[in-house]
Amino acid sequence: MSPVATIGAAVFAIGAATTLPMPLFTAYAARSGGGAGGLALAFIAYATTLIVTAPLLGGLSDRVGRKPCLLAALVFAFLATTALTIAPGLPALALARVLQGLAIGLVAGGATAWAAELAGGPEAGRLAGRVTAFATAGSFAVGGIATLTALWLMGDVEPPVTFWLHLAAIALLLPLVARLPDRRPAAPVAWLRLPAFPRGTVTTSFGMFAAWSVTGVAISSVPAALAAAGHPRLGPLAVCFMILVGTAFQQVVGKLPARRASLIGLPVLVAGAGLVTLGTLDAALLTLLAGGALVGSAAYGFLFVGALAGASEAAAGEDRARAAAGVFLVAHAGFCVPPLLTGLAIDAFGATAALTGFWFGITALCALLAVLLLRPRG
Template sequence: MTSTSGVARIGAAVFAIGFSTTLAMPLFTSYAARDGGGAGGLSAAFIAYAATLIVTAPLLGGLSDRVGRRPCVLAGLVLAGLSTVALMVAPGLAALAVARALQGLAIGLVAGGATAWAAELATGPEAGRQAARAMALATAGAFAAGGLCTLMALWLLGDGEPPVTFWLHVGIVALLVPVVARLPDPRPVARVAWLRVPAFPRGTVASSFGMFAAWGVTGVTITSVPSALAAAGHPRLGPLAVCFMILAGTAAQQAIGHLPARRLSLAGLPVLAAGAGLVILGTLGASVPLLLLGGALVGSAAYGFLFVGALAAASEAASGEDRARAAAGVFLVAHAGFCVPPLLTGLAMDAFGTGPALAGFWVGLAVLCAWLAAALLRRPA
């Protein structure tokens, strides 16, 4: 088996796991309406993914070093498949919360181990970089493809549940498990610390909290925006904007090259605020052009400029094993953003209405982005 084949198989497993996280996105508002949970209930079920990652990240971060890469990736595949099965058996907010928790565990299991395994199977001087690029593309591409495939299936085949994409995902996972199980796992297990506590090297707090703002906006766009549009009679516009957001972010990741970390974060903050404003205006007016343009700007800022800038700043400020802890710090803050703003915005929508809740969210975002930009400008280049 060639090294390229091994990397491709690991990439396929990572894609299948990431695919599960947005697979049911076009049905989120249907689950909420069925169970009477409102925007707040949907947000609470949705953030089970990020909450699970935050709680388990210190333990899962070094697990592949202790038990091996292959068991972690296989477990991630199985958990991703079970998350889809849960939504097929009992579609609703409770099953969504269970599925999101399973997906959080799956992503946590492969977050570091899959990239490391691919690098160990790859060959050549650029093996590590090539493996990281392949895994990043598989992850981001899967996030975009999951929701888009289900959205297309619902448009083409009707609103019957479960959509054909759910069956497809379970079948793909079943096929991939034996394929991944046959891959060699060359790195011997090591005696490393069970817990890896995230770290924030000096000078990286502002760029790391840029990810709090970034993933806060994406979380609100995935939950509160579709809820508001569904309530206004446009249940498919929200998922369409989200898919466009992730696709634009994936493209931006590939296009921005090797710009300095601080410049990336400084460019991303105003783009994020502007994009969020357009998404909110598009939501209140049910405007497809504003939703798509705003989604493209949010995706470019969140998944491109701010994400790459935060990880680059953490990598530059740390060394050795501390780089992994610094990257974990970025993801911890990012997933906190994926939890807190969506939940507060969803609850505010139920309590005060869509307009005031989304306007209040944008004002808070603008203040945070301005403060972070000022902090970045004060830091020496």
């Protein structure tokens, strides 16, 4: 296996750890006696970990080397799956999500840089970017679908066979990654890299806040509400479809200008969130899938591209990395706060009131963002 392929496979295994257990989230909550709020709290431990550790982990590979970071990330992903294999439930899920957040934080930038360094040649950066982007997005899409398929074929056997396959894959990858050459930077690198928000990027960044709020609710609260209504597999199926469509649509959006991409994505997100809400309350698969397709195309396509393009256009040189970090900081805040509040609201007021209230809130936020984006730039 080539060095670039090895790094891509390692990134895929690390990313897959985050979605492999997704079809079992509601089962873990029921087993531990937690409702939608408890599930949301355990679920958002991933994003919270990334927010807290991002300033340190973002530049760590430039300081200690690429290899130690990727090896540590593989170990964290291994431990996350091991925790859910040994003690499936909400406490293990919270621990696993923390470990997964650390793993993703360690490889967020360093894996692509290492792949480019090992590839060499004029197209090295582009090749490395394509490989690691495909490995990351592909792993998010495949992980949940693989476990869903295993549960469908083999029944509700826990742990599912996908957990054992994941652990075996990481065990095989660790020595392969350990053999790869690594060059430590000669110049000193700062330990902390704080996020930045260049002028004009706040609005598009908050488009990602709205997008990841909807995806966070779709991944945590929607399956919990459907499981409570007697449809435990319907939510994970819709979420996997959402991620698949979003991953594919990201390639279609291409190089749209940042503002235009965000302006298109905001109404698409509102429409998708409305269909997901209706599909959840009616337990209607086709409505859920249609809503998931719209949410995925908006969140992972238009709004994601718009936010990152806006950050890249507004910053230069090393500041681009800090501007991109600012986008992800706001996005992960969206992945944390609204899903937690929605989960708690489901426990307190029921799914209908909580999900409808969430949709009205997202609609108001998207309308405000659209107005701000349409204002002429000063």
